[in-house]
Amino acid sequence: MRTPNPSCGLSSHRSLIFLIISAVVGLFPPAPSPETFAADVEQNGTTILAPARIPFSVSVSDHGVSGAFELITAEDGGVWGIGEVLPGPDGEGKPLASGRLVLLPRHGPDDARVTTDDTEPAAITDQPSAIRLGKPLDSAAAAVFQWNEISDATLELTEETRPVLAYNFGVITGANVPENDPRRSRSCYVHPLRGLDGEVLTDDFPKDHYHHHGVFWTWPHVVIAGQEYSLWEDKGPLRQRFVRWLCREQGVTAAVLGMENGWFLGDTQVLTERVWFTVYRSGDARHIDVDLFFLPLDQDVTLWGAEGKSYGGLTVRFRPRPGERPKITVPDGLTGDDLYETPITWAAFCSRFGEGDAWSGAAIMVSPNHPDYPPTWLTRHYGPLCVGWPGIRSQTLSAGQPVHLPYRLWIHRDCVPAEEIETVYRAYCRAAAVGCGAEKSDR
Secondary structure, eight states: OOOOOOOTTSOSOOOOOOOOOEEEOOOOOSSOOTTTTOOEEEOOSSOEEEETTOOEEEEOTTSOOOSEEEEEETTTOOEEEEEEEEOOBOTTSOBOSSOEEEEEEOOSTTOTTSOOOSOOOOOSOSSEEEEEEEEEEOHHHHOOEEEEEOSSSEEEEEETTEEEEEEEOSOEEOTTSOTTOGGGEEOSEEEEEBOTTSOBOBOBSOTTOTTOBSEEEEOSEEEETTEEEOSTTSOSSEEEEEEEEEEEEEOSSEEEEEEEEEEEETTEEEEEEEEEEEEEOOSSEEEEEEEEEEEEOSSOEEEEOOTTTOOOEEEEEBOOOTTOOOEEEETTEEESSOEEEEEOSEEEEEEEOTTOOSEEEEEEEEOTTSTTSSOEEEEOTTSEEEEESSTTSOEEEOTTOOEEEEEEEEEEESOOOHHHHHHHHHHHHHHHHTTOSSOOOOO
């Protein structure tokens, strides 16, 4: 059954109004924290002080901003990149009525998306850039993303005809899993997630752990009304199911997908799960914001991770080429051993994938707006990176109170040194301070 394309809560009329928010970003010390990254946001209709060469977004509230336009550096009038109003989530994961302003920096002097000169764009640094509005763009004509339902269960995103990822909203069955194994079928996850050159980074139904599935978010311990269940191993009556699309949009700067899933016990829904992906247009890397929202309905829901390991939450199961020794990098550098219950802000996995000889990979980055920042992790060289929230200590999600877990996936070529990943991460944190993705969670 083909599902309709939702309006995402925004008017289809895209007339540009020259009004913009000024968000002031300071310089921050090496160790980020939620308090450190509190930003002074002013709305005076002049400039944005933006992290250099990092895509991000800010709320536009109800100021009538719409459409796509060039962004000009205030200092010399050169082209910084593109701004565009696109849908985004509010604090509960519902679509914002007025959308958000997505800012995408140009990738080089030959960047054909905007009118450019021969000036090289600034590298990612701690120094913010002052940018202003430029000329309007035809966002419909310039859009390079496309969402396509390639089956009754899978929605695929392409960028200039190149596949980027697929979201499996319907039930997927693993033909290699025994028919009597409850892990044979599941839904509500991303696979495949692809690298910049089309290589498949993720695994689904791997023989060592049938229940691992691409990019997913499940917990091994879930307590509802005094009864314990597991979403992690796809066993028992508690299951994730797709409910409806919230948004499906493609623009000049990014593609946006929002959906509402449910946690069901049989036919009874016990929790609403809203998920948003913002896939920014790629250059020498690809940035994907992942915003997860959880809202228990009539009863509290208590979660915790695996004892001694902490897994339970956002997980990416990679599929390195057989026989490879993948590399895992964290803020302290390359790790020779797997990490257990380790609080860190990001982790990166790189390897050779598929038939190619080139190395590539991806990092999971935790927003400083995340609850209990930084959370604990499990990293395993055979494939999974697991953000463990709330870790081994239980957390009760109160009925009617949403919880927001924000992340960024950073997809890259080669194996990137820790210092370079940390630079990208710090720029992401500065963007998060001025409203990257959704509003900050109360938890």
